[in-house]
Amino acid sequence: MKFIYTHNEQTHTLDVEHAGDAFEIEINGERSHVQVISFTPPRLTFSHNGKIFSARVASDGKKSWVHLDGTTFVLERADARTQRGHSHGAREGTGSGIVVAPMPGQVRGVLVNAGDAVTEGQPLVILEAMKMELKVSAPHDGVVAKILVTQGQSVEREQILGQVESNQ
Amino acid sequence: MTRFKKILVANRGEIAVRIMRACREMNIQTVAVYSDADRAALHTRVADEAVHIGASPPRESYLNIEKIIDAAKKTNADAIHPGYGFLAENADFAQAVDDAGIVFIGPSPFSIRARGDKAQARARMMKSGVPVVPGFQDADDEESLARAADEIGYPILIKAAAGGGGKAMRVVGTASDFTEALAAARREALHAFGDARVILEKYVANARHIEFQILADKFGNTVHLFERECSIQRRHQKIIEETPSPLLDNDLRERMGSAAVAAARAVNYENAGTIEFIVNPDTRDFYFLEMNTRLQVEHPITELTTGLDLVQWQLRIAQGERYGERSVQQRGHAIECRIYAEDPSNNFLPSTGRVLDLELPQMPGVRADSGIETDDEASAFYDPLLVKLIAYAETRDAAIAKMQNALREFVLLGVTTNVEFLQAVLEHETFREGKATTRFLEEIGDWRLETGDWRLETALIAAAVVELLEKKVSDVPVSSANDPYSPWRANGAFRAGGGAASGF
Numbered sequence: 176m177k178f179i180y181t182h183n184e185q186t187h188t189l190d191v192e193h194a195g196d197a198f199e200i201e202i203n204g205e206r207s208h209v210q211v212i213s214f215t216p217p218r219l220t221f222s223h224n225g226k227i228f229s230a231r232v233a234s235d236g237k238k239s240w241v242h243l244d245g246t247t248f249v250l251e252r253a254d255a256r257t258q259r260g261h262s263h264g265a266r267e268g269t270g271s272g273i274v275v276a277p278m279p280g281q282v283r284g285v286l287v288n289a290g291d292a293v294t295e296g297q298p299l300v301i302l303e304a305m306k307m308e309l310k311v312s313a314p315h316d317g318v319v320a321k322i323l324v325t326q327g328q329s330v331e332r333e334q335i336l337g338q339v340e341s342n343q
Numbered sequence: 344m345t346r347f348k349k350i351l352v353a354n355r356g357e358i359a360v361r362i363m364r365a366c367r368e369m370n371i372q373t374v375a376v377y378s379d380a381d382r383a384a385l386h387t388r389v390a391d392e393a394v395h396i397g398a399s400p401p402r403e404s405y406l407n408i409e410k411i412i413d414a415a416k417k418t419n420a421d422a423i424h425p426g427y428g429f430l431a432e433n434a435d436f437a438q439a440v441d442d443a444g445i446v447f448i449g450p451s452p453f454s455i456r457a458r459g460d461k462a463q464a465r466a467r468m469m470k471s472g473v474p475v476v477p478g479f480q481d482a483d484d485e486e487s488l489a490r491a492a493d494e495i496g497y498p499i500l501i502k503a504a505a506g507g508g509g510k511a512m513r514v515v516g517t518a519s520d521f522t523e524a525l526a527a528a529r530r531e532a533l534h535a536f537g538d539a540r541v542i543l544e545k546y547v548a549n550a551r552h553i554e555f556q557i558l559a560d561k562f563g564n565t566v567h568l569f570e571r572e573c574s575i576q577r578r579h580q581k582i583i584e585e586t587p588s589p590l591l592d593n594d595l596r597e598r599m600g601s602a603a604v605a606a607a608r609a610v611n612y613e614n615a616g617t618i619e620f621i622v623n624p625d626t627r628d629f630y631f632l633e634m635n636t637r638l639q640v641e642h643p644i645t646e647l648t649t650g651l652d653l654v655q656w657q658l659r660i661a662q663g664e665r666y667g668e669r670s671v672q673q674r675g676h677a678i679e680c681r682i683y684a685e686d687p688s689n690n691f692l693p694s695t696g697r698v699l700d701l702e703l704p705q706m707p708g709v710r711a712d713s714g715i716e717t718d719d720e721a722s723a724f725y726d727p728l729l730v731k732l733i734a735y736a737e738t739r740d741a742a743i744a745k746m747q748n749a750l751r752e753f754v755l756l757g758v759t760t761n762v763e764f765l766q767a768v769l770e771h772e773t774f775r776e777g778k779a780t781t782r783f784l785e786e787i788g789d790w791r792l793e794t795g796d797w798r799l800e801t802a803l804i805a806a807a808v809v810e811l812l813e814k815k816v817s818d819v820p821v822s823s824a825n826d827p828y829s830p831w832r833a834n835g836a837f838r839a840g841g842g843a844a845s846g847f
Contacts, residue, residue, distance in 0.1 A: 178807040182799060183688070189807045198811075200804055209804055214812055217700045217756065219805055230805040233699035233756040234813075239806035240699060245751030248802040249759065278692035280723045281400075283530070301530075304693040304723040305684065306510055307578075308531050329723065332694075 179253030180239065186253075272314055272339040276330045280304025285326055291319045293339060300324065300336050317341045344663040347371050347422050347446070351415040352390070354426030355405060356714030357731060358638070359386035362424050365654035374418045376411055378404035380722045385714055392418055399724045405429045406537060408436050412443050422446035422661060424654075428726060431637040432505070433536070434460075448661045450613050450636045457610045458634040462504045462542045465631075471609050473602060473631045476621065478544035480504070488543060489521055495545050501525060503532035504540035511535055512579045514546050549780045550621040552576065552632070553588050555603035556645045557616045558656060560666040565608050567600040568649050569673045571641055573619075575768060577691060577784045582761070583768060584641040585678040586648050589739065589777025590624055599629055606634065615642075615657050624780065640728065643710060644677035647735040675735055676742040680750065680769075682730040684721040686759040695723045699757030701730075704749040708735045711753075721758045729760065739777070743769055764790065 178189040190201040198209040212220040217233045231242040239250045284301040287293060298310040299319070313319075322337040324330060349372040352359045363373040363386065375390030380399035387393040394414035397404035404410070406429055415423055423440050425431040425448070434455040440447040449455070458464045462480035469475055479491035483504075492499045492515070501524055503511035511531035513524040525541065533539040552573045559565040572588035573581045591599070603618035617639050619632040642653045649671050660666065686694045698719050703711040710733040715721070721729060732753060734746040747769050750762055767790040773779050 176811065178803075178810060180803055180806060182803075187799075187803050189803055191807050191811060193811065198804075198808055200807065202800055202803060207804070209808060211808060211812070214809070216809075216813075219809055221805070221808065223801055223804060228801055228805070230802065231700055231702070231754050231756060232805050232809040234806075234810070235696065235699060235757055239810065240756035241802040241805050242700075242754045242756060243802045243805065244798055246798055246802075247754070247756065247762065248799060248806075250803065250806050277689065279695045280693065283534075303534070304695070305725060305727040306531070306535050307693060307727075308527060308534075309692065310527075332689075 180250040181253070182248060182250050272317060272320070272341060274299060274311055274314065274336045274339060276302060276311065276332055276334045276336055278302065278304050278309060279332045280309075280330060282324045282326055282328045282330060282336075283308060285322055285324065287319050287322065289319050289321050293317060293319055299339075302330065311336060313339045315339065315341060345421070345446075347658065347662060349374060349391075349418065349420045350422045350424055350448070350658070351376065351411070351418065351420035352386070352424050352426060353405070353411045354424075354429055354431075355381055355384060355386050356726065357712045357728065358426040358428075358640070358714070360389050360714055361712050362426060362654055363389045365652060365658065369655060369658060371658070374414065374420050376405070376414050378724070380720070380724050383719075385716055385719060394418060399722070401429065401724065402534070402537065408433075408439050411436075412439055412445070415440075415445050416443065420445065422448055422658075424448040424657070425637065427637050427640055428510075432635070446661055448614065448657050450616065451611075454610050454612050455636045458612070458616070458636050460504055461502060461506070461633055462540070464634055465542065467609070468606065468631045471606070473606055474629065476544050476547060476630045476632065478542060480542040483540045485522070485525060488525065488541070489518070491543055492521055493518060495543060498546040498548070500544045500546040501528040501541050502544060503528065503536055503538070504542050505536040505538035506532055511541075547621055547623075547630075548782055549624070550574075551588070551590055551624050552581075552619065552781050553590065553599070553622050553629070554617045554619040554635075554639070555600055556639075556642070556653070557603060557607045557612065557618060558651075558653070558660070558666060559607055559612045559614065559616070560660045561613055561663055562665055564666045564668070565604050565612065566666065566669075566671070567603050567618075568645050568651065568653075568671060570596060570599065571639075571644055573641065574779050574781050575774070575783060576781055581641065581681065582683075582784070583678065583680050583765065583774075584644055585676065585739070585742070586644045587673060587676065590622065595622075595627055595629075602629075602631075606631065612636075614660050615653055621781075624778075640681070640731070641679050643712060643731065643733045644679050647677040647710065647733060648673050648675055650674070675737050676739045677733060677735045678742045678746050679731055679733045680746060680765045681728055682732065682753070682755070682765070683727040683761045684729055684758050685727050685761050687761055687764045689759075691761070691764075693723065693727050694759040695721050696758040697721075698755065700754060701756075702752070702754035703730070704732065704752035706745070706749065706752070708745050709733070709749045710735070711749075729755070729758070743775070767791070 192199045196211040210222045217231045220229045241248045280302045283303040293313040297313045300311045317339045320338040320340040351374040366373045373390045375387045375393040376396045396410040430436040434452040437447045438452040499515045501513045513528045515524045529539040556568040575583040617635040620629045622629045713730040736742040
């Protein structure tokens, strides 16, 4: 069975086969043997190539969180990542002009209406989270095609707030 | 002298929990107040009673004076502790509590007005000869402010007059950015403190932020409990604090401490408070920055190095107890790290979510003040501070090493935090040398720690194995889960999902 995770923008593929509590894992082309010793969520104790590790592992469905040897790794699952792919691409400026929330929070203000002409960098929406205010600005010059949020509304990170269409 | 029987804590998160614990140790009952979002939050579980006071946005709950006083009356609380933030430095609140015949645990409304209002505080300090940073606090209209900013010279710091705790502060580099920054600072100030007034200060770069803890009883005993070095800040929000300050020698400590005590005495200050200074590390000149008429977030480092419980002293002073002529020594070294719900890889913007797993470090010399437990929510409505770790040791180096160890053993899964960033700061040469200024974090540059490939690989393996084990559990049809002959039951020594007992 294949598992694909992304960590710090790098993708890792694992091929896992198992019989009972013994696992054969191929990761980035290398094979290793894993034996599960105990699993009392969130604590997993296992031996990996003869060495024993204890990790704490939990998942929110989109990401797996692993605390191992003093470090926490956030591993995004492949299926969750494809869903997010659209808005991500838009934010990097593929020209679609889709504007997304860079953080979760509440909409403190909507500064423009659909049909308004805007210039690059002009604030469109004010978000607030944890008492911090953040302006979300137009990615380029153009016309506001749509605004999908209203004042007081809660938004998730990466949620689409609106769209700015280029003039040409 | 009165004895409190029941105290309402008008706050949430770690500080509410910390205050309630102090109450319990003094055999005082506690009342929590909570918003919709905090219906089952830790502070409501720790308290003896809990009263719902409104919707999730702070203005409808934790900033609602009337509802909080109603809750205190309804539960027969004889005192209210405001914690920090929210209404802690709101003189109208202190006055309303007083008018309701309830004791406000903190200074008088007069002191809060005189010192908590930054505009008035600056004016008073100037009158009493305490050095202040060049600034402007005489008017609040945009025209006067803009003119004053030009006169003082950019960069300028716009601050909420009623503010504190790093909220609603903006650095403005040039005159062309002034109008917009002013509007943003006003909006934030109104939202956080219910007061849109601002003051201006010359922004002093490369300064140290050093504050002194004050304790004053009702009988004129006013003492300082030494300093806290708070220069490690991001967006004017403190991240790491320590005491003693690596910058101060005994002479400077003595002079700043005396200035702090004199400043507090000048307004008959009562209860716990803090005098903040900025210090030029080259000239060693110091300037009064502001007075905080409340308990500080970073109070634990003072507690560990002096042996005093500041919250208990706040209660004792409010009950009319005499602080007296105690001689307090500064012993050893303490460091606090603030664990925030923020994402270092997303420009340190807030992160939210449910806490899937929380393990606090347990080792000698380490204290953890937490406002959350596993399954609690880090909500976008409130402060991002989740947990404070405090390490104490004989020397600064030993305290740093202890904190590094504590951060390694700290586990919080489900919400992205700044732990890795804290580790990077503790390893940074500038911090190690004790030379960090308030600009340090802005100039830190590339800070990412190298995590060995083997760790990442092992973590990936752990994630996949757990996913597989959990998948197997959720795939089991209910009927076969109860079937002793089901092949799903025959999988070795471990139990996927952890729910099944081996003696079943």
